[in-house]
Amino acid sequence: METVGEIMEKLIQKVLVQRGECPECGQPLYGWRTKNPDGSERCKPTCMQCGYKALRVQEDLQTERIYNESLKARAINFFKGGSVVxxxxxxxxxxxxxxxxxxxxxxxxxxxxxxxxxxxxxxxxxxxxxxxxxxxxxxxxxx
Known part of the structure; x- marks a missing residue:
């Protein structure tokens, strides 16, 4: 009889694929084997050992970009609204x-x-x- 661990390992092999190594703990990062209908990834690779998600890094970069764009737009609007030009x-x-x-x-x-x-x-x-x-x-x- 198979153990729960063996069953989970088979399930992982069936639906997930290794997509690199975790930058935090060195264990494998797993991602979905299949993609969305539009060809994009279903989600970013995840480490099953420590829970690291590559998505976090991407979200942090996106948040920083949005914040910087917001600051720029705010400065431009202030400049346009309060300008003597x-x-x-x-x-x-x-x-x-x-x-x-x-x-x-x-x-x-x-x-x-x-x-x-x-x-x-x-x-x-x-x-x-x-x-x-x-x-x-x-x-x-x-x-």
């Missing part, structure tokens, strides 16, 4: 939609890109944009 179209300005029409505008966008990279690297930076009317100073400043 009279032309609301300037909020749609990006470096990608800046019109390069001559050498002066090409140089302006390159200087601006270097400035942005410097700021993103955490270097304290300052930039003053000067030039004749209509060269895109406001566009670059808002981008």
């Amino acid at each position: 009279p032309n609301q179209a300037l909020f749609d300005c990006t470096l990608q939609n800046y019109q390069i029409v001559d050498q002066e505008t090409r140089q302006a966008v390159e200087v601006t890109k270097r400035f942005v990279n410097s700021v993103l690297l955490g270097n304290p930076s300052h930039l003053v944009l000067t030039g004749k009317q209509g060269t895109g100073k406001s566009h670059l400043a808002m981008a």
